[in-house]
Amino acid sequence: MSATPGPPPAALADNPLRAGLVEDRQPEPCAMVIFGASGDLTRRKLLPALYTLRRERLLPPSFAVVGFARRPKSDDEFRAEMAAGIREFARLQPVDDALLAALSADLYYVQGDFDDWAAYRTLGARLAQIDATRGTAGSRVFYLAAPPSVYPTILRQLGAAELARRPAPGDRPFCRTIIEKPFGRDLATARALNAEARAVFDERQVFRIDHYLGKETVQNMLVLRFANGIFEPLWNQKYVDHVQITGAESIGVEGRGGYFEEAGILRDMVQNHLFQVLCLTAMEPPVAFTPDAVRDEKLKVLMSLREAGGDADGAYALEDNVVRAQYVAGNVLGQRVPGYREEPGVAAASATETFVAMKLFVDNWRWAGVPFYLRSAKRMPKRVTEIAIHFKAAPHRLFGGDLRGAAAHNVLAVRIQPDEGISLKFDSKVPGPTLRSAPVTMEFRYATSFGAEPPEAYERLLLETMLGDSTLFARRDEVETAWAWLDPLLNAWAADPRPPELYPAGTWGPEAADRLIERDGRKWRRP
Numbered sequence: 001m002s003a004t005p006g007p008p009p010a011a012l013a014d015n016p017l018r019a020g021l022v023e024d025r026q027p028e029p030c031a032m033v034i035f036g037a038s039g040d041l042t043r044r045k046l047l048p049a050l051y052t053l054r055r056e057r058l059l060p061p062s063f064a065v066v067g068f069a070r071r072p073k074s075d076d077e078f079r080a081e082m083a084a085g086i087r088e089f090a091r092l093q094p095v096d097d098a099l100l101a102a103l104s105a106d107l108y109y110v111q112g113d114f115d116d117w118a119a120y121r122t123l124g125a126r127l128a129q130i131d132a133t134r135g136t137a138g139s140r141v142f143y144l145a146a147p148p149s150v151y152p153t154i155l156r157q158l159g160a161a162e163l164a165r166r167p168a169p170g171d172r173p174f175c176r177t178i179i180e181k182p183f184g185r186d187l188a189t190a191r192a193l194n195a196e197a198r199a200v201f202d203e204r205q206v207f208r209i210d211h212y213l214g215k216e217t218v219q220n221m222l223v224l225r226f227a228n229g230i231f232e233p234l235w236n237q238k239y240v241d242h243v244q245i246t247g248a249e250s251i252g253v254e255g256r257g258g259y260f261e262e263a264g265i266l267r268d269m270v271q272n273h274l275f276q277v278l279c280l281t282a283m284e285p286p287v288a289f290t291p292d293a294v295r296d297e298k299l300k301v302l303m304s305l306r307e308a309g310g311d312a313d314g315a316y317a318l319e320d321n322v323v324r325a326q327y328v329a330g331n332v333l334g335q336r337v338p339g340y341r342e343e344p345g346v347a348a349a350s351a352t353e354t355f356v357a358m359k360l361f362v363d364n365w366r367w368a369g370v371p372f373y374l375r376s377a378k379r380m381p382k383r384v385t386e387i388a389i390h391f392k393a394a395p396h397r398l399f400g401g402d403l404r405g406a407a408a409h410n411v412l413a414v415r416i417q418p419d420e421g422i423s424l425k426f427d428s429k430v431p432g433p434t435l436r437s438a439p440v441t442m443e444f445r446y447a448t449s450f451g452a453e454p455p456e457a458y459e460r461l462l463l464e465t466m467l468g469d470s471t472l473f474a475r476r477d478e479v480e481t482a483w484a485w486l487d488p489l490l491n492a493w494a495a496d497p498r499p500p501e502l503y504p505a506g507t508w509g510p511e512a513a514d515r516l517i518e519r520d521g522r523k524w525r526r527p
Contacts, residue, residue, distance in 0.1 A: 027466035028172070029062035030139035031130055033123065035114065035154050036146030037067025037078070041180070043085030046145065049458035051086045054103050055096065058463055062135035067109045068123060069146075078109035091456050106134065114150045120161035127163075138173035140165075141465055145180050152196040159200035166202055178207045178465055181272050182263065183474070186490060187483040194476050207465045208474040212273040212385075214457030216446060217420040219472070221280045221387070222289075224414070224422065231412075232285075234391065236366045243281060243372045244388040244525050247274050248380035250332050252505070253354075257345025264352045266324075266486065269376040273385075275302065275482050276474070277416070278372060281387055282362050291470040295478060302481040306361040308488060316361070319492050323501060323512045324353035327379040330505030337379065337505045353493075353500050354378040357513040359520075373517055375524070379505035384527040385416040409439040411525070420454050421445035 032050075034042050053059045067078050083104055087095050110126055112119020131138050142158060144151050155177075158164040165175040179197065184190025197206050212218055225232055234240070247269050253260045260268065279298035286293040308318040328339035340346055340354050355377035362372065391410040411425040422444045427437040446454045464472055501510035508524065517524055 025463070025467065026058055027060050027463065028139060028174070029060045029135055029137045030141055030174070030466055031064040031066060031127055031134075031136040032141040032143060032462075032466075033066045033068055033127070034143045034145055035068045036144070037109070038069035038071045038073075039145060041145045042067065043082060044089050045456070045458045046143070046462070047082045048086050048090040049456055049462055051090050051095070051100065051103055052092055052456065052459050053463055055092055055099055060466075062137065064106045064108060064130045064134050064136055066123065066126060066130070067107070068112060068119075069109075070111070070113055072111045073109055075107065075109050079104040079107045082107055091453065091459075114146060115153050115157065117157060117160055120157045120163060124161055124163055140173070140175045142175075142177040143180075144178065148180075148182055151179060151193060155196045155200055164200040166205070169204065174468060175201075176205050176207060176465055176468065177201055178209050178461075180209055182267060183208050183272070183479050184483060185262070185267055187480060187487045190479050190483045194480065198476075203476055204470065206476075207461075207470055208476075208479060209461055210272050210276050210474055211457040211461065212416070213276055213472040213474075214459070214461040215416055215420070216454035216460075217414055217416045217422075218277060218280060219460075220422070221277075221414060222294075226285050235389075237368050237370045239391055240367075240370050241390045241392045242370060242520075242522060244390065245274055245277055245281070245372065245374045245386075246388070246525070246527060247277075247376040247385045248383060248508075248527070249378050250380055250383045252327070252337060252340070252379050253343050253346070255344060257343045260354075261346055261350060261352050265354055265356050265376050265378065266490070270356060270358075270374065271482050271486055272474070274374050274376055277385075277387060278360075278374065279478075281389075282367055282372070284366065289471070291473075292475075294471050295475045299475070299478050299481060300364075301362055302478060302485065304362045304364045304367075305485050306363050307485070318489055321359040321516070322489060323355075323357045323510065323516050324493065325355035325377075325501035325503050325510040325512070326350070326352065326499075327354050327377075327505045328502050330379070330507065332379055332381070332506040339505070340378075351493075351499055355501075355503060355509050355513070357509065357516055359516060371520065373522075373524075375509065375513065377509060380508060381506055382527070383418065386527050387414040387416070388412070388525050388527075389414075390522075390525075413525075413527075415527075419445060419447075 034046060036042070047065070050059065050065065073081075083100055086100060086103075108126060108130065110119065110123045112122065127140070130136055140163070142163070144154055146154065155164075158177075164177070167174060177197070184193050225235060276298075279301045282301045283297040284300065286297050306316055308316060326340050329342065330337060340352070341348055341350050346352075355375070357373070357375040360372045360374065361367070362370070389412040391412070393410065409425055409427050413423045413425070415421050415423070424442045425439055428440045430436050430438045461472060464470070501512045503510040508526070514524065
């Protein structure tokens, strides 16, 4: 006698953000191998994201995760560590004990050095066993979450152990790899890493992850622009005065001084995150919403970036349009914090930049003459990432005030994090007997409009990888083109004996950054 099924548990209640979506978004059975599984990324982001996908019924019923790392531990120890991470960092709280137990049963661990061929053979045997017992059907996702220096080693060992396969498009079982940023540290290293990946995988199997592209508001730029007839006609040099893209963090290097000394904010944030946001802001409409159609248009933006001496008069000097700076001790959110050179792992005379501001031009018909101002920094007054489209002022000012000041009132701002949403600022009449105007704001926020917080970026990106959709991932030529543009700047900084500008932690950067934009008669927007 069978029991009558009851209502679904509260933990599996429908997500309002999924209302109206097609229901064929569940991936096929597969196993995910995470190299570097003992690191913070796995515990804080990847496993909590997989738990949420399971909670929202977006993981395949037959699924497994194999952690691979140097530290010795048992399956049960790995499961306990990941369960603790899920309880602490999962987006949907409280955590459902039954769902967590079910996901934990799908977790396994293999200990080994990244250059140990025998460990990869052990990994292969464990995956074969999982295929037989868990029904994962031989499909694989290899996630490279280890230190970037070992990416080439892992890729070579996957090939040597015959774990990397090249199935024809559409063939099953599938085989894919996710490569975490940073993808190289300059053009030469990016090309070398691409060559290593190409040696064992086809380009369509390689998913270069940038978690900014998984954020709902970043993706919404495409919908905002190309699904609304009220915005797209204004999205060009005839109506846009300038664009500001800001990626600010209130935190410092958070114990990663050694890594940040090698990277700096230009490599850590601008080359990937801000350039990707720039591409989505400036790109042309793709012929279709398919991976290569979208990425073709993003590539065209990067290819259109003005190079030094690239304007009509040959007067655009890249180094004169970029400010680099480093934070010193100050106050952030009411707390005294040390300067960058006082952070653990940072050299006492370090010249590594923690702030960068730059003025760029996209030399094509849509954006000719429109400056794009980008800035990114550590130890800002607040954490915020946004795109601000500043429209030109009306041609004649009827209600007083100067035209340049009025332009600051016509702004479309897309907030990527936190409090994801969109705001439109424009002038309106002030109530009263006199005819005068003042700026007002209309706002849309994901949390209030849809009744739920938007998904975490890694939830979307892990799902898209398992589905085989690479739209939200960087392609090889995108990565190399971005580095090719930045290499001359990096080389100029390396040869420049002058120290970076300084700014107190908790401020919006050095005075030189203000001068960069104010010499054009504009001001930085305070998000």
